Amino acid sequence: MIHIKDLSKSFGNKLVLKDINISFEKGKVYGIVGENGSGKTTLFRCIAELEKYEGEIGTHYDQLKNHLGLLFTDPYFFTRITGKEYIQLLLYARKIKNIEINSRNIFDLPLNQYASTYSTGMKKKLALTAILLQENDVYILDEPFNGVDIHSNIMIVEIIKKLKELGKTVIISSHIFSTLAETCDEIHLLENGEFIKSATKESFSELETEMKKFSIGDLVEKLGLK
Numbered sequence: 747m748i749h750i751k752d753l754s755k756s757f758g759n760k761l762v763l764k765d766i767n768i769s770f771e772k773g774k775v776y777g778i779v780g781e782n783g784s785g786k787t788t789l790f791r792c793i794a795e796l797e798k799y800e801g802e803i804g805t806h807y808d809q810l811k812n813h814l815g816l817l818f819t820d821p822y823f824f825t826r827i828t829g830k831e832y833i834q835l836l837l838y839a840r841k842i843k844n845i846e847i848n849s850r851n852i853f854d855l856p857l858n859q860y861a862s863t864y865s866t867g868m869k870k871k872l873a874l875t876a877i878l879l880q881e882n883d884v885y886i887l888d889e890p891f892n893g894v895d896i897h898s899n900i901m902i903v904e905i906i907k908k909l910k911e912l913g914k915t916v917i918i919s920s921h922i923f924s925t926l927a928e929t930c931d932e933i934h935l936l937e938n939g940e941f942i943k944s945a946t947k948e949s950f951s952e953l954e955t956e957m958k959k960f961s962i963g964d965l966v967e968k969l970g971l972k
């Protein structure tokens with residue numbers, strides 16, 4: 747369980763997150779949606795203690811960061827480290843030994859190749875594989891579907907369902923509503939650093955309609971397409 751209470755975050759004099767209050771439970775999948783720049787990544791970075799913030803992030807874990815797998819939107823890899831070495835490094839950090847990596851390479855990545863030479867989608871799949879093999883309790887996936895091929899997208903949806911089944915906590919940001927609707931128990935809409943709407947499964951379509959109306963309105967008509 748993660749409890750976020752009155753969380754605020756500023757960069758300089760720019761307030762990016764305002765009084766965020768939300769809880770994330772075990773065995774549930776949460777979707778965070780919002781326009782570019784609404785604060786999703788900043789919220790994730792605060793939860794992972796990669797940013798300083800005001801307010802409280804409480805958890806029953808000794809240290810959340812030891813149970814958390816964070817998939818960045820654009821994972822970065824040092825040069826001259828192979829895919830396999832990267833996974834080994836992350837496993838070593840959790841003192842996990844004796845995992846046969848090759849047989850668990852479900853995305854069929856060229857693990858002996860330098861990770862920095864991977865394509866965007868391959869980098870994302872490598873980073874995801876590594877945090878999954880760490881057997882974390884909490885997963886934060888920042889735009890996991892973005893940049894990966896359709897086959898991998900389907901696989902990631904199945905992985906999220908499996909994580910839920912295993913009682914993990916999963917928090918996802920995505921701009922693809924239909925995929926969130928398929929995987930999430932709750933979806934929360936962030937706007938200018940504030941949660942302005944939340945929906946459970948029964949009200950996802952209502953939320954989607956409202957978001958479309960709010961963000962698109964009659965803008966497409968203004969193009970005057972003929």
Ligand SMILES: Nc1ncnc2c1ncn2[C@@H]1O[C@H](COP(=O)(O)OP(=O)(O)OP(=O)(O)O)[C@@H](O)[C@H]1O
Nearest residue numbers: 757760762780781782783784785786787788789819
């Ligand atoms: N290190 C930083 N220094 C200054 N401003 C920052 C920094 N990181 C983020 N911001 C600002 O905070 C706001 C929220 O950014 P954030 O990356 O959290 O948004 P987001 O919802 O994840 O966007 P996207 O959908 O484009 O990924 C933006 O205005 C961004 O410019």
